[in-house]
Amino acid sequence: MKLPPKACSAVVCCVGACWSMARSCFIAGPAIPTAMTAPLTQTTERAMTNRPHNPPQTAMPDADSTAGELGTPIGMGTPHQALTAAMRCLDALLGVAIEHQARRLGPASLLDPWLGMHMDHADVQRLLVEQSPHALTADACAADLLAPAMREVPGLRHLSNILALTNIDLAALLIALAPDVDLRYERIYGYLQDDITRKRPSLDLIANLLAADPAQRLAVCARFEYAAPLRVHNLIAKALEHPRSPLAQDWCVDPIWRTWLLQGSLADALESAAMTHERRNTPNMLALEPATRAVLEQVCELATTVPLRLCLLGEHGAGKHEVARAVAHRLNLELVPIDLRDVQSCAELAAMVERAARAACLLGGLLYVRGVSSLEQRDVQLLRTLTTALDAAPCHLVLSCVTPLPPVHAGTLPLLRVELHFPAAASRHLLWQRAMQHVGAELSDEDLATLAARFSLSGPQIFQAAAEAHMLALTQRSGTLGYQDIAAAVRRQCGGELSRMATRITPQADFSNLVAPIEVQTQLREICARVATRDTVAHEWAQDSVHARTTGVTALFVGPSGTGKTLSAEALARELGLDLYRIDLAGIVSKYIGETEKNLDRVFTAAAHANAVLFFDEADALFGKRSEVKDAHDRYANIEVAYLLQKMEQFDGLAILATNLKQNLDDAFARRLTFTLNFPFPEQPERERLWHALWPPAAPMADDVDLAWFAREFRLSGGNIRNIVLAAAHLAAADGRVVTRAHLLHATRREFQKLGKNLVHAETAAAPADRRAA
Structure with missing residues (x-):
């Protein structure tokens, strides 16, 4: 393979520029040339943000204190210049490595257009006699020398604290992160690896940069094993698959960690993980019972010393989500929810939980898992996969369950159980007051007490009903929100599932027109x-x-x-x-x-x-x-x-x-x-009241109609009387006249026929003729 002249010139210029930059770094020591530090400083200043940090709360919130932004995760409030300082230390180390590489290859290599593309006899001889690894530091591991600067970087310090990362781990992350800060590092890594196509650091390069002796080199390689934190928590990812020696594997920082380390942006980091997070600008929809509040206070106190493992038990609408939000607020953590109801396979479940746990971990967040009970109904193996994945999660954890986990599965995941119920009337009264304040409406305390007593609702349902009723009231001329408006809004949002299995009846009767003993x-x-x-x-x-x-x-x-x-x-x-x-x-x-x-x-x-x-x-x-x-x-x-x-x-x-x-x-x-x-069969007084009560208000009645006579002569129930009145009204409408005695008698005879009775009565026998005569 032969490169065209322009490509050869580009290679020579690229390598020459890298070597010149490295030489100046080596000669000047830690002081990096302006050409290198200026773009780097600008990049890191754009990447890192400084957001305010809120102090931990001292009590479970029960007012509107849950609204508003919690601020940044732990440790994200230090100046962004720390990353710049850490990169300068890395530049100094790379400068030594570049100088070593230049001496190893010799000045003639700078004019070799095939540098990194071929090997000759001299190259093989040099590989046999040169020392491996390249001892860039005389006595100590380079990671230890970089440690003070690296631990000043907020993200790296936070990861080190929560994941027990060593100096080697942090240095490896910094080396792998460098090309995402400045593309010049891609060219530097290609030069140091004697291959211009290798733009990401390999394990061999990382070991060469950090290790001072063979023992340290083995220690660096051990931090890339599957059981090491860098791999367990997916802090690093394979840039390209190399089926050769593990030393040849190229590495980069996982996208979600990279976004968080460089930008400190919660939204961007979660977007890169295909996750969502809980917004904090919602009103407080939680009203805890005193006993439940006391238990949760103890749980939050415990969470300051050990990772939280909490299982919230309760039916849908009992407030599990609101409790999880309150616990997160109490601990000053972001709430990172995931829903498992649509998970189809164990592999998908494990990947989702692992990714969500990483998001919660890097955000200093609380992982909230919903849809747990649906797994057991579909496949027990899914539940086993879930408990195994959650047991390895390094973050605080809250599960939402309708029923307790079976002991055979819960035994692998120790959980604190807290049972929640729908809010009682007193709690609902408080929630209705908050909801009215939230929408800026007023309602009498008596009406609020009636709403609380009659409708068993959760906090979100109460706020939704209040908001919907308020919006409808604004469209009316008066714009006044009343009890009936809210009651109608409650009925509209309830019963959706029930309406598919039962028939909704619109009540027509009330106590004022009810005829009963x-x-x-x-x-x-x-x-x-x-x-x-x-x-x-x-x-x-x-x-x-x-x-x-x-x-x-x-x-x-x-x-x-x-x-x-x-x-x-x-x-x-x-x-x-x-x-x-x-x-x-x-x-x-x-x-x-x-x-x-x-x-x-x-x-x-x-x-x-x-x-x-x-x-x-x-x-x-x-x-x-x-x-x-x-x-x-x-x-x-x-x-x-x-x-x-x-x-x-x-x-x-x-x-x-x-x-x-x-x-x-x-x-x-x-x-x-x-x-x-x-309900007894109506006697004559009740039947007379029924005849009058069931008569259509606008139906005209002839003078010959005597409803008291019909009540006395015909022993009928209220349902039969209703049918007779309705049939007589239709007969009169068809004739274009008022309802007459003949119409009622004809309808009565038809009703008795439906009951299987053959009514013999002088008045009814003459009914057809009377109707024709009329």
Whole structure:
């Protein structure tokens, strides 16, 4: 291979310039020529930034103190000139190496256009007789001589402290980092390695620069083994794969560490790692119970001496993310979250955790891992891979779990467990006050207390509802935010999952137009009071410490069809300001073993914090009596009933069950009911009230219509009366006239036919003729 003349001239000029620069470095000692230091200083000044450092917090935040920027990680506040000084020390070392290389090759090598491209007999003889390695320092390892300057560099000092790096490790990082500071080092390294294509330092070059004797050379090579910190934490990466001797492998600084060391930029470093970090400009959405706060304070105190290993247990929306943010703020750390729900393979999982742990480590951050419980549901091997990877993470760690890790996996990863629950009414009241202040709106303390009592929401949900309601209020003419606006916003964000498994009913009835016995109306109001005061009794009065029961309310509506059970459920939901969902039994009950339990689990899980009323119509078909086990079908049927009883026991909301046959319900289930309301068949006074209440307000009525007569003559339920009034209205509209007695009599006869009864009555028998005569 022969280079063209221009290429040969370029090689000669390049090597000559490097040699001249090195010679001046060697002669002048540590003082580097202006031509070399000026670009270097400018580069490092542009790369390094000086950001303020916040002192550690002294208490867990519970006000708006969590908002705002935490500042820089530990050790990133020193002047950037430290990197310049360290590079000058490296330049002095390289100057000695270049002078040694020039003497070894001789002056004639500067005119050799094939320098680094070929070997002759003289080269081989020289390799046999020259000493290896090149002792550039007389007594000590060069890394020890560079140590004082290197440890003044904030990033290198921080890495040394947290990863226990030696002087050799830091010197190797500095040598590998140099080409990213100034491209002139690529030419210098090519010259020192006798190969102009080698622009990154090899292990052989690093050992030649740092080692003073064979023992030190072996020590340098040992720092590049797989088990050494440089490789374990991926501080360095292979520039190019060389299948030859490990000494020939070229090395560079890993991109994420390089970005952080040169720029000190959190956003840039995370972007290079394909990560995201937690912003600090969010309001405080956390209201901890005193006992939980005390435990977390102790955990944070412990984290000042040993790496934090914390597992937050709680269902979705219990505030695990907010607690992790508060712990990070308390420790003055950046929160680096990762979500494992979309991870598909063990290799992908291990790489994601390793990269996130590195990001948290270099940022002085706290690694927050979400989606842990989903791994066990998909593949146990994924969970094993996770615990192994997290056990090796050198940073503080917080796991978000719905259920505890199985002991077989958790045993390899010691964790402190803290269980979190949805905020109680008092905590929700505080969060509503903060949310109103955050959006700049006002609401009476009474309305805030009502919102807190009726809607079981997490902190983020409360802030989201307040913000949405405030935006909608601004679009209105008045611009005033009221209770109904916020309640509507809460209902819009709740029940999304439940609506896919149940039918949402818009309540039409209320207590003012509900026709029911006095005893039924009294019990309905007692249900409303029970829902409103359940948190007060359970938490403030500590009833839950005596009775291991939930705060849920379960009511059974018993009565014939059409007696007002559904309307009463609507009136309850409207009075409470909650959505009403009718559970579709056809989509719940399955003939396949185990499917009914799965469907029910999805329903109750979706309804747990949907802030909605569940309405099970014809509940006796679902909650039937457990039978004597005679075959496999009976055994699994009883398992279904037992599972339903357990889910009803755990449900914290309001569940209404309607049935025509109370005797079909399981006795154990009946004991778990909070209320039982009997809806009798309406007598004449109730039927007359129903006729008047169900009459359309705008429907014209003829003078011959006597609703009291219809209530006295026909024993019908409220549902039947509603159907008759609606049918008569359509008949009158079709005739283009007002609703007459004939229309009502004809509609009544049709309703009896639907009931399977052949009504014989003088008035109804003449109804068709009367209608034609009219």
